[in-house]
Amino acid sequence: MARLQFLFAAAVALVARSSTAITIGSPSGLATGTTGGGDAIPVYPKTTKELVALLRDPAPQVVILNTTFDFRKLEGNTTAEGCRPDYMRKCIALNNGFKGQDVILQDGGMENTGGCTNGVSVNVTYDNAPFNRLNVRSNKTIRGVGKSGVIMGKGLALNGDNIIVQNIHITEINPHLVWGGDAITIQGLTDGTVPLKQIWLDHIKISRIGRQFIAVDKAGASTMTISNSDFDGHTEFSKTCDGHHYWSFLLYGKYTGISMVNNYIHYLSGRLPKVGGTADSNVVTHIANNFYKDNSYHSMEIGTNAYVLAEGNYFVNTTKPLYDGDDPDVPGMTDGSIYAPLESSEDECTAQLGRLCEVNVLEDSGPFGSRNGTTALAKIKPHPTIARYTPKQAQQLKLSTGNFGVGDLE
Structure with a gap:
């Protein structure tokens, strides 16, 4: 009987830990109170x-x-006219081991596409997804x-x-x-x-x-x-x-x-x-x-x-x-x-x-x-x-090795 009680308590603890692990912590700052999907079954x-x-x-x-x-690749690729801006051309000429970025044209063509500074026409290929x-x-x-x-x-x-x-x-x-x-x-x-x-x-x-x-x-x-x-x-x-x-x-x-x-x-x-x-x-x-x-x-x-x-x-x-x-x-x-x-x-x-x-x-x-x-x-x-936010003293932060971002998720 004691063993059954122990196993039941362990199972309850495991469920509690699993439930808690769905969302770790709670948001500070302006998103305080956010609950997301709440208690929905994962x-x-x-x-x-x-x-x-x-x-x-x-x-x-x-x-x-x-x-x-x-x-x-699930939704195919497109090849179309794009823009080669001046900073891309300068990067090519610099030949420093890095690459620049060409630009996908938006509605209105080169003159109305952000990032297309002094651009010239070039074909670009991109994933559609x-x-x-x-x-x-x-x-x-x-x-x-x-x-x-x-x-x-x-x-x-x-x-x-x-x-x-x-x-x-x-x-x-x-x-x-x-x-x-x-x-x-x-x-x-x-x-x-x-x-x-x-x-x-x-x-x-x-x-x-x-x-x-x-x-x-x-x-x-x-x-x-x-x-x-x-x-x-x-x-x-x-x-x-x-x-x-x-x-x-x-x-x-x-x-x-x-x-x-x-x-x-x-x-x-x-x-x-x-x-x-x-x-x-x-x-x-x-x-x-x-x-x-x-x-x-x-x-x-x-x-x-x-x-x-x-x-x-x-x-x-x-x-x-x-x-x-x-x-x-x-x-x-x-x-x-x-x-x-x-x-x-x-x-x-x-x-x-x-x-x-x-x-x-x-x-x-x-x-x-x-x-x-x-x-x-x-x-x-x-x-x-x-x-009401309580700021901490400025410090260098470290990334977690077990999860994404700063600090470990328990």
Whole structure:
């Protein structure tokens, strides 16, 4: 009898551990309260078709990924006229061992295609799968097991509220071409007029993407947290011809609020993140306790209608932590507001937020600091999850060996 009781208790403990492992922890920052698929029975897709169907299902789902889902070549290739921009031609002439990126033409041809600077015509070939993104609807948890949950050749389009994406790797999306595809796209609901709510991206890894790692546009997402993740820019194809991916985070949106906390952002060369910069943007961003390492060219770009609090971040070998307006191809990205303390004596957070802000640390990196800082804090003040956030001292972060991202998932 005692043995039966022991076995029953052990089984209960195992179930409890398995249930807890579906989603580890809870989001801090603006996505506080996100539950994803909640208590839905976990499902384990085996094929790409099963994964597509589960994510677009209107019912709550907890989708566990324990294998690689490779969408490359499943939807064919296209060869069409593209653009070879001046930076690609310069990279070819430089012949330094790295490759640049040609550009897939958008509607309107070369003159209306972003990234096609002084372009000339060239044929480009690309995989079609990234242009039919995985449609993720409301009340979903997507959770990888260990380091086995990988999606190759296709990104996610988040088209619902209350979504958790945890411990997966998105990679190999036409990395050789600008406009080759985004890893995660958010544009809001109702034709981009209503912002998404409760979006949590945690312990994810993104690498080898043709365009943006994360793109937020149109209505945006009003309560979103990106945490504990690995954004890896190593690539042979680069706008900056140095093996560092350029197109990283594009944070636009009419009603956007994003917390970026505790992420490892490395070997990139631009848009870390690019915030605001359009007349219809209204973007509040909290960038806290991230580790920026080995980033060439420029990092944060703070444009019109962007309001940023950057605190407790650690920069190592990062050329320009804050873009200074030196590139004619990146206009208007110095007009926004950012509060970024470097010394405790300059802290204004107590008056505005009721707490101290944590200073940022620079090591072998370019200049950083506030720009219209009082304006940024005033805009952030109405967001209690930011005001109550307890930042840590800036530190260098380490990636987990057992799962994706920063820190171990228990």
